[in-house]
Amino acid sequence: MCGIMGYAGGSPASGIIIEGLARQEYRGYDSAGIALRSDGKIISAKIVGRVSELADKVRELPSKCLESASGIGHTRWATHGGVTETNAHPHESADEMVVLVHNGIIENSTEIKDELESGGIIFSTQTDTEAACQLLAVLYGQCGGDALEAMHRLTERLTGAFALVIMFRDRPGEIWCARRGSPLVTAWDGSASYCASDPTALLSYTHDLCFLEEDEMARLSPDGLKFYGFDGNARGKKSIRLNWDSVMADKGHYEHFMRKEMGEQPDVLRLTVDAHTIVTNVALEKSISLPKGLMKKIRRVQFVACGTSYYATLVARDIMESLDGDIEIRVETASEYRYRNVRGGGDTLAVFVSQSGETADTLAAARIARAKGTHCIAITNVRGSTIDREVEHTILSLAGPEIGVAATKTFMGQISLLALLVMHLLKERGTLSASDEARLISGLRSMPALQQSVLEKEREIKALADKYCGSKGFFFIGRRECVPLTMEGALKMKEIAYLPSEAYAAGEMKHGPIAMLDEQLTVVALVPDTDLREKTLSNVAECRARKAPTLMLASDGDDGARACADDIIFIPRTEPELFPFIGVIPLQLLAYHTAKALGRDIDMPRNLAKSVTVE
Numbered sequence: 001m002c003g004i005m006g007y008a009g010g011s012p013a014s015g016i017i018i019e020g021l022a023r024q025e026y027r028g029y030d031s032a033g034i035a036l037r038s039d040g041k042i043i044s045a046k047i048v049g050r051v052s053e054l055a056d057k058v059r060e061l062p063s064k065c066l067e068s069a070s071g072i073g074h075t076r077w078a079t080h081g082g083v084t085e086t087n088a089h090p091h092e093s094a095d096e097m098v099v100l101v102h103n104g105i106i107e108n109s110t111e112i113k114d115e116l117e118s119g120g121i122i123f124s125t126q127t128d129t130e131a132a133c134q135l136l137a138v139l140y141g142q143c144g145g146d147a148l149e150a151m152h153r154l155t156e157r158l159t160g161a162f163a164l165v166i167m168f169r170d171r172p173g174e175i176w177c178a179r180r181g182s183p184l185v186t187a188w189d190g191s192a193s194y195c196a197s198d199p200t201a202l203l204s205y206t207h208d209l210c211f212l213e214e215d216e217m218a219r220l221s222p223d224g225l226k227f228y229g230f231d232g233n234a235r236g237k238k239s240i241r242l243n244w245d246s247v248m249a250d251k252g253h254y255e256h257f258m259r260k261e262m263g264e265q266p267d268v269l270r271l272t273v274d275a276h277t278i279v280t281n282v283a284l285e286k287s288i289s290l291p292k293g294l295m296k297k298i299r300r301v302q303f304v305a306c307g308t309s310y311y312a313t314l315v316a317r318d319i320m321e322s323l324d325g326d327i328e329i330r331v332e333t334a335s336e337y338r339y340r341n342v343r344g345g346g347d348t349l350a351v352f353v354s355q356s357g358e359t360a361d362t363l364a365a366a367r368i369a370r371a372k373g374t375h376c377i378a379i380t381n382v383r384g385s386t387i388d389r390e391v392e393h394t395i396l397s398l399a400g401p402e403i404g405v406a407a408t409k410t411f412m413g414q415i416s417l418l419a420l421l422v423m424h425l426l427k428e429r430g431t432l433s434a435s436d437e438a439r440l441i442s443g444l445r446s447m448p449a450l451q452q453s454v455l456e457k458e459r460e461i462k463a464l465a466d467k468y469c470g471s472k473g474f475f476f477i478g479r480r481e482c483v484p485l486t487m488e489g490a491l492k493m494k495e496i497a498y499l500p501s502e503a504y505a506a507g508e509m510k511h512g513p514i515a516m517l518d519e520q521l522t523v524v525a526l527v528p529d530t531d532l533r534e535k536t537l538s539n540v541a542e543c544r545a546r547k548a549p550t551l552m553l554a555s556d557g558d559d560g561a562r563a564c565a566d567d568i569i570f571i572p573r574t575e576p577e578l579f580p581f582i583g584v585i586p587l588q589l590l591a592y593h594t595a596k597a598l599g600r601d602i603d604m605p606r607n608l609a610k611s612v613t614v615e
């Protein structure tokens with residue numbers, strides 16, 4: 001949720017920390033802060049607003065601060081305590097000995113605060129984080145300045161989720177970290193140590209990263225990294241090489257990351273298909289290596305995820321179902337799966353999909369499934385992420401870093417891999433025909449060019465966004481393979497344009513929602529030329545009869561559809577199961593240009609953060 005950056009080296013820390021925060025600003029952006037050393041003290045600067053405003057404030061700090069060779073920074077997505085400068089991180093203990101930043105939620109903060117206040121310690125913020133800070137200062141004093149012992153005792157007391165990054169006033173050049181439940185990655189480039197919430201913040205310095213495990217601590221210094229368990233015992237750790245290019249996380253000449261990332265989708269699909277197929281065959285077994293014969297024993301497959309990743313799993317379900325009607329498939333949002341009594345065990349395969357690999361609900365759901373003996377696979381975009389490390393098998397999606405809060409190219413990476421995974425699993429099960437395999441692989445191979453042709457319709461779609469952006473809301477309707485896209489289209493419209501948007505299976509409209517329609521609610525109808533075309537067109541006619549302006553996505557050459565809508569976007573024909581690969585692009589562009597017309601903050605929409613590492 002929040003972004004953390006820490007540096008201990010020989011260069012001025014302030015610029016490194018500001019740059020690291022700017023790269024992670026999509027994780028949280030309501031306030032920001034930094035702590036630097038000056039004359040034996042730790043000096044903090046905080047602002048309510050964006051990292052660029054923090055950079056302005058830092059420039060006004062005393063020159064000694066700007067020379068500080070270590071420091072920590074934070075960009076916040078508020079959970080406990082309002083968005084104020086006081087509640088912004090870093091937080092400082094009353095005795096000024098400890099300064100720290102935190103990502104996560106300290107669940108027993110009230111209890112700790114009550115205890116410390118009764119001992120005379122005065123709290124100055126409304127955050128849960130301050131309890132950890134004040135407690136650590138007390139423990140540090142009690143341990144006679146033994147940082148490792150104080151950290152061990154602190155982690156014993158705290159409950160909840162936390163990534164903590166800490167400076168002690170009397171330990172110049174040292175930074176301490178602890179991780180439980182919230183991600184933290186560290187690195188040493190030979191002369192300086194770094195830590196961050198997100199690997200993209202470290203790629204300008206090194207690609208060799210050490211991800212902290214659950215219940216692990218680290219000490220950063222210019223001489224290197226040292227790792228410990230929460231019990232205080234030292235640990236060895238190997239770095240993981242992340243082959244992402246730091247340029248991939250740059251906006252280039254684009255106005256928004258989202259626009260750049262939408263445009264990368266044909267490449268993401270091409271890369272994925274090239275990596276996992278041979279001519280007309282799926283070759284995913286190389287990267288998945290499930291126990292031999294497993295698929296013959298599997299009776300049910302579960303797909304579990306949140307948000308856009310969940311909609312990607314709906315696409316996977318539809319493809320799987322269309323190819324094999326016998327296998328029991330369940331698709332569930334992780335936030336529900338974790339609290340329901342979902343059947344698991346050795347005859348069940350669960351596929352957890354998470355772009356970040358850090359979504360708290362998805363991680364919890366995976367832990368529950370594992371405890372039931374379910375075979376667990378993850379699809380994630382981030383090597384070394386928590387889900388990658390916790391499940392039996394991970395298949396990495398090849399989307400590269402995604403910075404825009406609204407997921408676009410990672411959705412494409414997910415549905416590409418999921419389609420291949422589904423085919424691989426059914427092949428192992430013996431239920432995928434050679435003709436279906438060849439048909440779908442060749443459909444996927446020809447898809448990037450088709451996607452490119454839809455991206456080239458941007459001007460047309462922008463004009464439609466300008467026309468409809470004054471609507472009081474949108475209804476996205478479609479049937480079967482279009483239903484997941486109605487959800488994704490509506491989510492994009494909600495999260496970046498802030499317009500009320502509903503997604504409905506077209507046949508369900510007349511069971512209630514149609515009552516909402518009038519001339520101010522725009523219907524976006526997804527009507528590819530399949531066996532369901534006529535039925536969907538009837539549903540569209542019902543909406544138009546209620547005066548709703550209608551914008552339709554239809555297949556190239558379907559001239560008959562033209563008269564059935566107020567406006568129409570023609571897109572290339574595909575295999576029916578593969579419609580989501582092409583249909584999602586105009587929906588993303590429509591939301592993007594609607595948000596732009598309304599002057600929204602597209603890459604950092606209000607109230608959101610890129611990864612949701614709290615429940």
Ligand code: AGP
Nearest residue numbers: 307308309354355356359406407
């Ligand atoms: C998508 O645009 C959203 N930002 C959000 O729904 C996201 O897909 C969801 O939070 C899941 O994230 P994950 O894939 O990192 O687990």
